[in-house]
Amino acid sequence: MDKNKDIQRLIVDKVWEDSKRFILQEISSQGFRKLIVSALPIPLKYAGFTAMIPENLNIDDHLQAYPITNYYFACTDGVHIKTINRNRTLGSYFDKERLIYLIGLISSIPAKNKDSIDENGFVHINTPLLRKFFKDYLSYLDYLVRTEVFTCDGHYIPGKISRGFKFAPQYKETRLIKYTYSTVQQGEQIEAIPSEIYDEATKQYIPNPLLNFPYLSYWYEQKLLRIDEPKASEHAYIIMQKKFMSGVSSWDINRDKSHGNYTCRKYPRSQYNAIMHNISSIALGEYNVKIDSNVHRLHSAITNMQKDYRKFLSYNGTPLVNIDIANSQPYLLCLLLNPLFWDKNSSLNLNIGILPPNIQERFSEEQIANIVNYLHSLNLEQVQEYITKASEGEIYDYMVNIINSRSTSNLVDRDTVKTMILVVFFSSNRYFHQVDAKLKRVFNQHFPSIYELIRLTKSNHKEDLACLLQSIESEIILHRCCKRIWEEGYHQVPVFTIHDSICTTVNNTEFVNKIMEQVLTESTGLLPKLKVEILN
DSSP, X not given: OOOOHHHHSSSOOHHHHHHHHHHHHHHHHHOOOOBOOOOOOOOHHHHXXXXXXXXXXXXXXXHHHSOGGGSSEEESSSSOEEEEOTTSOEEEEOOHHHHHHHHHHHHHHHHHOGGGOOTTOOEEOOOHHHHHHOTTHHHHHHHHHHTTSXXXXXXXXXXXXXXXXXXXXXXXXXXXXXXXXXXHHTTOOOOSSOSEEEETTTTEEEEOGGGGOHHHHXXXXXXXXXXXHHHHHHHHHHHHHHHHXXXXXXXXXXXXXXXXXXXXXXXXXXXXXXXXXXXXXXXXXXXXXXXXXXXXOEEOTTTTSOGGGGGGEEETTEEEEEEEETTHHHHHHGGGGSGGGGOTTOOXXXXXXXXXXXXXXXXXXXXXXXXXXXXXXXXXHHHHHHHHHHHTTOHHHHHHHHHHHTOSSSOOOHHHHHHHHHHHHHSOSSOOSHHHHHHHHHHHHHOHHHHHHHHHHTXXXXXXXXXXXXXXXXXXXXXXXXXXXXXXXXXXXXOEEEXXXXXXXXXXXXXXXXXXXXXXXXXXXXXXXXXEEEEO
């Protein structure tokens, strides 16, 4: 078979080849006795209930064309096939669905983190699930690359960067179809909410904390949140084709990976793979909902979807509406201007002592003292303009006008300015890149007192302010707004959160909008500007 250069740069090595020769000699001469106990299949509650595979890839035909025993697998008794490990041992029995699971990772990994997508489209495969339940997965990956299902980037740094994989060229623009695992076909119950989630802090699977909050979990458990799967899938395919035809300049920008003069784009095929996985999951009633242990945000198949696809959602046949906070991060920052926020024992409606312990621990007593001393040195006039514009949802538009008034060329739009504000809030205090430095200086010139507060909150680690604001957002939206909607709505008002916004059915718009307005005002001391969008 003709192999391109990408396929040659892989896992194949002399040790592995020697191991295969040794095992085959042992089997042929006297039977092989030294075995590793077969790894358990990856439980469906971790792996998901389906995998997305290319429409033009017939697994059975592929296995017949490229017999598995020509690679790092061996027939041990004339019937059973096992993987061959590099240490001259046999692994677990070959299972076609393990092969399919790895193919599905090309979609499921970016589906859970859409900001991991770059212009190259490679997906780094080395998850805790593989290491725990699927120890001999390298034999399968090797087979997929050498038989031209995957291409590999060949980049590997032990302990830091895993090899990246993506579909080979013959699958670049083909549609994806859903493969349902056999145990699901036999009647295994699909979980709307995973009972366990992987905790990055402890590197262990723990009970999903979401299940402790019925005001959040109940609406997913009903499995009445649905998506128009045929229309959403067709829309995704058309968008991918258009982006490929229009060229790289039309590809979406990954603002998390862009910096300075470097603009990182998102590979359209990877975006298509990711959205197809999420569309499929929602259609099945597998919402992949969890609360993370870092900033305690709620993540789901909905939060991981691009905004454009929410219009295909409905609840029990009723259209949804989304209510969100205008310029939410600048608005929530206003709370930090109150010295009482930094006092864990203050009577303020929301202070740092109410937030989870891991958030409080990010700020030392010395750092908090410096922040409070600075806040006491300010007078209201120095920050009033910012507070007014932030609470009225005008910060982004204000900065657009300021920047564009200075130049008739290189005009910026609202999305660019939003990114600029996020750079100010969440990047290092140092000026690493010329473009970033320019944006920071513009903000500093117009809101110097706010800029200094931001700098102080990031004096230990640049991530501290982002974690603090997102944790405040989670406390208000999840545990105050949603809880109150649950109680005052007598368990009759559906809610689905998308970080700083709440989705509900159209007929409940006014009720949810009123509670969000009241709770946000009580929590921050400022009336917010809320935006209402019908998802239709």
